[in-house]
Amino acid sequence: MATVDFKDVAGLVGQEIGVSDWLQITQERVNQFAEATGDHQWIHVDVERATREIGGPIAHGYLTLSLIPFLSAGMLNINGVTRGINYGSDKVRFTNMVRVGKRVRLRQKLIGAEPKSGGLQLKNECTIEIEGEDRPACVAETISVVYGG
Numbered sequence: 075m076a077t078v079d080f081k082d083v084a085g086l087v088g089q090e091i092g093v094s095d096w097l098q099i100t101q102e103r104v105n106q107f108a109e110a111t112g113d114h115q116w117i118h119v120d121v122e123r124a125t126r127e128i129g130g131p132i133a134h135g136y137l138t139l140s141l142i143p144f145l146s147a148g149m150l151n152i153n154g155v156t157r158g159i160n161y162g163s164d165k166v167r168f169t170n171m172v173r174v175g176k177r178v179r180l181r182q183k184l185i186g187a188e189p190k191s192g193g194l195q196l197k198n199e200c201t202i203e204i205e206g207e208d209r210p211a212c213v214a215e216t217i218s219v220v221y222g223g
Contacts, residue, residue, distance in 0.1 A: 080154035080222050083194060084187040091184050091198065092149035096177040096205060097141065099133050104174055107137040121174075130175070135168035138178065138212045142200050145180035155222040161195065164215040170207060177205040185215065193221040 078086060101121060108114050116123050117132055124131040143160070172178060179202070186197035195217060202212040 075148050075151055077151040077153065080152055080194070080220075083152055083184075083196070083220075086150075086184045087187050089184060091182045092146075093182075094145040094149070094180040096179045097145065098177045099137075099172050099174055101131060101174050104131060104133050104137065107134055107140075111136070130173050133172040133174065133211075135212065138168065138172055138202050139163075139166060139214060141178070141202065142180060142214065142216060145178075145202075146182055146198075146200070149182055150184075152220060152222070155220045157222075158218055158220040161190075161217040161219050163217065164197070166212070166214040168212050170204060170209040170211050172202075172204055172211045176207075178202050178211060179205070190219050193219045195219050 076091060104118050108119050111134070113134055117128060118124075118134055119131065121131050181201045181203060183199040184196065185199045186195070188195045196219070198216050198218075200212075200214050200216050201210045203210050
């Protein structure tokens with residue numbers, strides 16, 4: 075984990091912040107996401123049909139996107155931060171499907187740091203990679219605001 079003082083965060087713009095550990099995508103996780111969101115499309119939750127028709131079930135794209143906060147936890151410790159909020163996302167693309175049983179990880183790069191509402195707005199390029207695949211599952215620019223000093 076990288077550690078930086080609040081006043082020095084902008085100096086990291088353009089740099090890779092970190093790469094997470096691998097996380098296996100299980101059918102249980104996919105089913106829990108389906109329950110939480112009401113998205114029970116058969117390609118995600120009907121293992122028998124998905125195996126027969128498309129080679130196996132796949133994770134929801136939004137499940138993949140929702141893993142970014144979990145996978146990025148601990149990548150960057152900013153000394154002096156009192157709180158942070160998610161502010162939004164830009165340019166979210168699902169570029170490859172994640173089959174159940176595959177492992178994914180996050181590669182994160184800081185691409186912006188600007189003053190915002192008494193805090194610092196951070197923009198990260200987040201790439202969710204799939205083990206053994208050339209194309210990532212998801213590429214998104216996430217925006218957060220951190221407060222402190």
